[in-house]
Amino acid sequence: MRDLTSARLARLGDLETVELSTPHGRATIARLGATVVEYRDAGDNDVLWLSPTSRLDGSRPIRGGIPVCWPWFGAHPSDPDRGAHGFARHLPWQIERLENDERQAVAVFSLTDDDTTRARWPHPFRLTLTVRLDEKLHLELAAENPGDAEWQLSEALHSYFQVHDARGIRVEGLAGLRYWDKQQGGVRGRQSSDVIVQPPIDRVFFDHRGEAVIHDAGRRLRIAKNGSATTVVWNPGPKGVRGFDDIPDDAWPTMLCVETANALDNTYRLGPGERHVLSASISSEVGTEIAMEKAVTDG
Numbered sequence: 566m567r568d569l570t571s572a573r574l575a576r577l578g579d580l581e582t583v584e585l586s587t588p589h590g591r592a593t594i595a596r597l598g599a600t601v602v603e604y605r606d607a608g609d610n611d612v613l614w615l616s617p618t619s620r621l622d623g624s625r626p627i628r629g630g631i632p633v634c635w636p637w638f639g640a641h642p643s644d645p646d647r648g649a650h651g652f653a654r655h656l657p658w659q660i661e662r663l664e665n666d667e668r669q670a671v672a673v674f675s676l677t678d679d680d681t682t683r684a685r686w687p688h689p690f691r692l693t694l695t696v697r698l699d700e701k702l703h704l705e706l707a708a709e710n711p712g713d714a715e716w717q718l719s720e721a722l723h724s725y726f727q728v729h730d731a732r733g734i735r736v737e738g739l740a741g742l743r744y745w746d747k748q749q750g751g752v753r754g755r756q757s758s759d760v761i762v763q764p765p766i767d768r769v770f771f772d773h774r775g776e777a778v779i780h781d782a783g784r785r786l787r788i789a790k791n792g793s794a795t796t797v798v799w800n801p802g803p804k805g806v807r808g809f810d811d812i813p814d815d816a817w818p819t820m821l822c823v824e825t826a827n828a829l830d831n832t833y834r835l836g837p838g839e840r841h842v843l844s845a846s847i848s849s850e851v852g853t854e855i856a857m858e859k860a861v862t863d864g
């Protein structure tokens with residue numbers, strides 16, 4: 566256990582970062598994309614997965630952690646040449662504020678429109694990402710529309726989780742929901758029970774406003790959220806991984822993306838003067854807590 570709480574500037578490779586520490590964990594966030602690149606829990610276990618071959622020189626988005634996909638998720642709605650997942654993950658964000666008290670550490674990042682963003686998306690905007698670490702890791706992405714036109718938005722906190730083995734892992738919370746399955750060529754269906762991951766998987770679940778829980782070996786990773794109606798579950802699997810030059814071919818079993826999003830059927834509009842907040846709280850419940858809870862349930 567660490568006993569100090571702090572929020573301070575640091576570096577990772579060529580990237581400028583912020584490090585948040587509390588007795589309950591540590592998080593590192595890069596200015597590039599305001600991407601959380603590391604979150605370690607109280608037992609010093611990695612909660613997030615970061616590709617060992619991710620470029621950390623600012624030349625491309627970070628492969629792993631929690632990239633922010635904004636102002637569109639997946640392909641651009643009308644122009645596939647504009648690239649996947651918007652531009653926010655490609656750009657350096659400003660560090661607005663770092664603060665800490667005895668129980669939490671906070672970093673606030675911002676991104677506003679400029680010539681670069683207007684060349685890709687012709688709207689004025691203000692985005693802030695607040696990353697707060699206490700017993701959990703909390704992310705809050707606030708989008709404000711200061712202009713006079715309405716926008717259409719899709720977005721994601723594209724979290725990559727570190728798991729022991731994605732094959733057969735159970736994700737709880739998505740049973741009964743409608744989905745769109747990109748892996749199966751855009752088939753639509755309804756999830757009959759918890760998701761049992763058999764990579765490859767690329768499935769977008771609609772109207773999901775509750776929690777998702779990843780049942781990893783010996784721990785549970787819990788993702789609670791607000792302002793999000795979509796959850797995406799993705800793992801490229803053994804063949805798909807070969808299409809990614811920033812993921813080693815043998816690394817896919819140790820990662821699982823469970824993404825807090827608003828996408829496709831849950832795309833929404835933000836009018837002039839409006840603000841929307843998308844947030845996620847991530848926690849890692851390790852062995853003893855699971856065992857105690859099970860003992861209570863079993864009587």
Ligand SMILES: O=P(O)(O)OC[C@H]1O[C@H](O)[C@H](O)[C@@H](O)[C@@H]1O
Pocket residue numbers: 639649650747767768797798799822824
């Ligand atoms: O390679 P990227 O643009 O980072 O996208 C990585 C993945 O993101 C999401 O999870 C999508 O559902 C996938 O279809 C996509 O392959």
